[in-house]
Amino acid sequence: MLSERRLEVLRAIVQDYVGTDEPVAVGSKALTERHRLGVSPATVRNDMAALEDEGYIAQPHTSAGRIPTDKGYRLFVDKLAGVKPMTAPERRAIQNFLDGAVDLDDVVGRTVRLLAQLTRQVAVVQYPSLTRSTVRHVELLSLAPARVMLVLITDTGRVEQRMIDCPAPFGETSLADLRARLNSRVAGRRFADVPQLVQDLPDAFEAEDRGTVATVLSTLLETLVEETEERLMIGGTANLTRFGHDFPLTIRPVLEALEEQVVLLKLLGEAGDSSMTVRIGHENAYEGLNSTSVVSVGYGSGGEAVAKLGVVGPTRMDYPGTMGAVRAVARYVGQILAES
Amino acid sequence: MLSERRLEVLRAIVQDYVGTDEPVAVGSKALTERHRLGVSPATVRNDMAALEDEGYIAQPHTSAGRIPTDKGYRLFVDKLAGVKPMTAPERRAIQNFLDGAVDLDDVVGRTVRLLAQLTRQVAVVQYPSLTRSTVRHVELLSLAPARVMLVLITDTGRVEQRMIDCPAPFGETSLADLRARLNSRVAGRRFADVPQLVQDLPDAFEAEDRGTVATVLSTLLETLVEETEERLMIGGTANLTRFGHDFPLTIRPVLEALEEQVVLLKLLGEAGDSSMTVRIGHENAYEGLNSTSVVSVGYGSGGEAVAKLGVVGPTRMDYPGTMGAVRAVARYVGQILAES
DNA sequence: TGCTGGCACTCGCACGCGCTGAGTGCCAAG
């Protein structure tokens, strides 16, 4: 186990390294000057050697200072640093900026710009696009007395099918009836509107069939949710220019990753549900993002998270500040969504 | 006026310069070696001096070769180079790739990827997003006997107002009648559906009012068209890494410009209607794009162009090839849109 | 008049060199 002071040294290294844009690593002497560690450079050197043995820091080349490794950043984020809260004026600014939004797209657009500006990194906002798709047709087929196949056709031409085991046998006539009622209500309507359009449908059926109808409906609703397209908005790519001074090589795979929406959606999707997640360097499954960190968090209008947002930046980032900004923005976006 | 051979020299310079990624300018000797100009380097030198006097080429520093200026590229594009047609296999590939699209968004997404890949540059596709907005309310106010104000409120909360000079005086009662009929038909409906919903409205009015009703309706339709949101999709930003070897400075403003959708929309909008437009370097109004060229063209499902697409890349680009790709893609996208 | 070869000149770039300074590891003493 690392002693208290060694952790303190690691913290100091991370802070110093992250605090400057210079390509230099941080050395023992500079550390003792900038931080009140209460020990001499020589002691710090010993600690650094120990930290290096443990894999928390590394030297880019012999006789240079040390820089944190992914493992070092991980420890820093987990144990040594909190989330830096936004100041009151910052919070006000966030709120004001988001309050001006006129519709969902505008909210997302503003959010992405805001987040990019606050963190000076690349911002990514994922949001469900419930509004666009509409139902073209719903088909129900009886495969066995208590087994129905549901086929959903959307106006985009996508076809989804589900098997349904009914709680009770379901006659052909009831099935035809349900099919007709269902289509007359939902055909041409938006996914988002479907739940309320069908909620009283079971009432029109005999008591014995209601359970089955309810089952079919809930399967339909589930399918719709899965079909809901997830969209992404990205901003602040110009901040990539601050990456490193060497960066043609660094920046390219990142730009490529940002264009692969699938990659990003997966990235955000993997992150824990609603609590904040930080993925550092090689912790990102996607290889192109191996020298970047992704800070993401869920957000939503009510209590639970319906979507994710976050930023991607160099592993050498100000974690507490970034986490603070991401958390604050997510919170206010949730608030705005709840109001509207 | 420039002699035939001098134009040939300019063409050779542009081709050589564009053909390599090296930061070197092109000199007289190399030119005579790679192109069959039939004259000696010395002659070419004289021609180059003349071309420089006219402002078509420049030398980055004394005693280096020459590189084309914006004016030189302009001449090249206008007079010296045609549009390089795609080969048959390329055309087939384009068509196959686009044929797989399932909906408009998918078409646009595929187009942007395709264009980025073909040209190895940043692709931009603008498309009208007619489908999303709906009308909340239309208000008509009588300001004078033959003067009406039209106020349009959309579901996104946007408000547009227009003055209308009527061909004939229009009574309060007729106005109220029109207002009521109009709203009952279009409230809650999509912009795209409005034209057909109101087309027979004038029939319900007295002959003397029909002219005015028609005027009001056409103003409304115009307003809707203007309100139609224009959306953008961008791809291939990773190609920016091929810009120059110096590029932190070059790339940044370009990334910034790409994020300013307004800038891009304007850029595409300014371009000529349906014929291909090439804006070279400083011809672009937006300063950040002063070292890039934009090749754009209109596309649409029928004969006329409803939207634009194009690429932005370094002024040092393969113009014939890029123009060929842009034109081919626009053509096939139009075809796909017409089919669906 | 226009093309050509020759020649002197320019200057960016790559290479090699030595210096400097920040940083390290190790060691002996407190």
Next chain:
DNA sequence: CTTGGCACTCAGCGCGTGCGAGTGCCAGCA
């Protein structure tokens, strides 16, 4: 366990040099 001292390492920087591609100019030739 901490500390000061010491020898060592090495990336980065500035400088001088040679090379080579390229130019402008000029005199001669068709």
